[in-house]
Amino acid sequence: MCFFFTVLIFSFLSSGPLQAQSSGFLQTTEATENVWVFLTDKDGVAFDPYSFFHPKAIERRLRHGQDIYDPIDFPLREDYLAQIGVLVDSLDGISRWFNAVSVFAKPAQLALVEALPFVDHIESMTLNMIPASNARGESQVAELSSKQLELVLAHTAHLKGRWFHENGYDGRGVRIAIFDAGFPGVDMHPVFRNILSENRIVATRDFVRNRQNVFHKNSHGTSVLSVIGGMIDSIPMGLATGAEFLLARTETWTEFFSEEKNWLEAMEWADRHGADIINASLGYTHHRYFPEDMDGKSSLVARAAAIAFRKGILIVNSAGNEKTTDSWKIIGTPADAPEVLSVGALEFPSMLRAAYSSRGPTADGRLKPNVTALGTVYAAARTGFAQTEGTSFSGPLVAGFAACLWQMFPEWTNQQVFDAMQQSATLFPYFDYSHGYGIPQADFFFRDPLKNLQPTFEFESTKDTLRVISRLKTLDDISQDLQNRYVYYQVRDAEDKVLEYFVVLLEQTEVLSFSLSDYKPGQKIMVHLAGYTSSWEF
């Protein structure tokens, strides 16, 4: 008993953050911290963009009007790093974009570092990043049943993906970077045969172990890649079956730990290797932040996302699975950044927001998530397939959509792709903070679905009542699309701030009824039904 207890104590002490690092200038018993040290300048460093960047990265910069000699890409000063290296236990990584070096050091050592004239400030590092998936834990199967196949077909069908495929768009020439927890089986699994046979995994990097091989550890990344570009025989699991991929392992352990450092390094690595799109199914929430910090400016990763966006990269980030977490509910970061296309999850087959999918708005009142897609998928596992769910998978489906769109309009900037995806979505211009603008629709780019759109409802007011009357005569008029049976509406105050929103099922001609005495002058009702949006001011 005592032995067991002693072992527990020592294992506790040895695994905790109090563990002393093995080397260093100051040997003390204080706790070692992992922090970012931000430097003041990069004066005098040499930089050759043509040897540093992949040609695609240079081409992207030029297309977005960016200077390829941007000081933000310059390396850190070696003499600064050498001086810091002497004072701390170890140097752990660097960020060119933030002119910062990650170090392990004790408080006394950090005091010496902070006193150096070229050190701007020090920030502690976040250790807990939460992947946005809820693995169902279903047994893996080698082949899909017809029901499972139905779900696989829905991956692309709900985005009207056949419009891309029938017109020859599969993301070819677009480079997608995926940040995840590991990609075991990607080098063997038959769903990736199309990618492997054409050598379209152009670079890999394990930022946790600092090596090239990423085909190990957690299979979350394998599932994510499959719903972007995998194929079951001739059936696409995602839309970007012709894209090129950069695979980065950034998480240290399944479902819990990761490091901000890995994320930042991976982002700079993806930029350097010419990524057009970054898909990340991760987010920071309560371990470092409060919901009121989700303003798109407070977190380092949100600021990094802004830099990447400025360089022309489209970042697709899962909204998060925190809706049912009482202390959080809303999107995490970097999904809070205005430059990030945040994607919420839908249930199958209802195509309404999933109960777990984090909602908006951001702390400063901006719309998030931007769009939504299926969160329940049948994805590749380490071997075989598994049903899984989470905004982790709605993000990749949308990333695949973006790749096809960019292939179709290669001259577009990332902002144009971002805006067009929102405009193509099922609810646009209506939005709510669970569904964003709805589901991006590929047919929007081939025909104008709004061209012949007639109003589907009208407002009728009497002395004391406002009614919304459907113009759809019978439910048969509404088509088989379930989306067209949902009435989305919201109540806004006089300052146009959304107070509450609803989705109700269309079951009768009189869709909605409001007692005028319940609303103040200036308040508005905005309603969306079957592609048509209109509002009424009290």
Place this chain on the structure above:
Amino acid sequence: MQIRIFVVLFFCLLAVIPASGQKVLVYEDLQGDTITPDTGMNRKHYRHPFIGFAMFLGGADGPTGAIKSTNSWVFDYGVRYKRKFTHFLSGGAEWNYRRLTYTPAGWEIPGLAGESELTSEKLMLVQTGLGLYQRINWQKRRGNFIGRFIDIGVYGNWNLASRHVYSFKQTTGERVKVKESGLNYVRPFDYGVLARIGFGNFVLKSTYRFSDHFSESSGLAEFPRFTLGFELGMHPF
């Protein structure tokens, strides 16, 4: 007959009147979003249950205070309230229920015949009490979670029950088990100081007891006063 006609007419009427209820599939009220909550792991107020286990350390005050440390422990559980003062400083109070089990190594059992063999012996105390503590969190940037902390504080406990249980084998081979409750040589109150170091849910804790367990008239030396153990805070990770 008339009633039957009315019933038929009533159901006919129901059939032609369309239903007026709405089936609400999604509803969100955002008006509470701007209110910063008061309650949370790193908010103004927070409380959570905990469960812990500790063992006794250190020397006894005399020969009769010796215990078999491998067979002596404290098991406790309770509820802790935390009040945040600043980002780094908080404090609070806790209620706990404790069971202390000692295996004395130096007690003489009165009346035990010289040839009899003592096979087991335990002194058990059941306590409830309160603690007050001050907490320092040293993480500069911390969201809404417990984080890493050091607590120092005081505690006071009241003995709800005390029991001395021992069994022995007589020279005849017969086994005898004796239970004595409501021990008059055990003092009713305990008090001492506590210290904890925590990493989220996992806490290493220690207490030092200032008070004596046993009355002076008992002539018993005090058992070890230090405890060292683990605690699991039952709150989200």
